Amino acid sequence: MSKLKILVVDDEPGIRSGITRILRNFVVSFAFMEEDFEFDILESETGEDAVKKLDSQSIDITLLDNKLPGIEGIEVLEYIKKNKIGTAVMMITSYASLDLAVKATKNGAFNFIPKPFTPQELRAAIESITKHLFLKRMTKKMHAEGKQIRFQFLSVLSHELKSPLNAIEGYLRIMQDKQVGVNIDDYEVMISRSMERIKGMRDLIIDLLDLTRIESGEKKQNLKDVNLVEIANLSIDTMEPMAIQKNVKIITDFPEQEIITADVNEIEIIFNNLLSNAIKYNKDDGEVYISLKKGNGEFKIIVRDTGIGMSEEDTLQLFKEFSRIRNEKTKSITGSGLGLSITQKILKLYNGKIEVKSEEDKGTEFTVTIPEK
């Protein structure tokens, strides 16, 4: 259990004692945090007194009212910014003062709590600020350990996992309250959407396991002589149901066989990712062209589609983790945003590379090159 110090700056004694009462026995804990947080509350009646307290001791969170008898809250905030005092500031504002809100944000306020607020709103705000402080501390610590990228990854990941859960929870709640009818049939769309989101989540988890396996290096690559053509055909079989749904034709240009020394699973992941993208981002009745070649000491896999394509700007974002191209054409297409990043990581293990060419509304072509040895 650790303690965070909160300074409440407000000239109204009622607000000060109210906040103290609400937060006295409040504990913040999150699943991913190693410890719980409790709060020690200090009070200041004026901005001048707040500045004195902020100077003399370390205060984690400052709840700052703007209208104060002497110097205003915004001036205290400016003082904090100028003197680089490490405290997270939450402004207590009225709804109407949008200008103040913008000005405060500019001066580094973490967020606002509008007055009047309920105990629940105050607790929620404190919870979010605590989480922020915790993450900031962890980030600092991990940065020192060179783990910052990993951490960002995990933050985005938790977000990606949360959004399907929110969607499903929302539907369940509607069903629980029987909001659109008493027959199960009334909820058919919601049920199938929930299934869809669960599937998306499962796909994400599978991708994640792939990624972890590659990155950890714990699981040894099982290198064997394998036939690329065989793996490609297996992948086509796997993706066929998806292709049939969109009436996409898969055209292959394969030699009899092409032997490579590699881990079957990894090569299969590459084919699966490229093929599923080529189908998903294709148009109905489109085509996918896939070819395999060996020459100049390297293997070349080309996957080309007749799909929606993308701008050059978008191709630059493509291989980043969780990057998904968002536009009107892609809004109904689901994906984890990890597939190409995984593909690229695998290829690195083989000193290989992946390149992309694309034209909007015409299609996309991925070229994978793996050196023979």
Next chain:
Amino acid sequence: MTQGKKHILIVDDDIDFLTQVKICVEHAGYKVTTADCQKDGEKQIESFKPDLAIFDLMMEKDDSGFILSYKLKKKYPDVPVIIATAVTAETGMIFNLENESEHSWIKADKYLDKNLRPDQLKREISKLLDK
């Protein structure tokens, strides 16, 4: 009866969120029109005047919600706007209001986290409409 109902425009590209908010808001006795992208949202703004609008922040663009809010306020300065967003400290994506041009986009009356419970959303809507 529908004549007396306040009309709320909801724009979000997450169809699950859109469906759920629609049900919630209709349940609270409002008339709802939805759009599932910024472009469609712009068309709706052209076609009618809502009593309140709820926009998702990130749609086609990272700031689609701000753009819609700006366009709506330009046409109808009195219509309150709620921006619903999943942008939080947790994802490391926080509003960055460093430059002036970004300030000019901040034209919403209320920012809400997408995790909001239905009763909280209803309360925020009626607060804004009662003003």
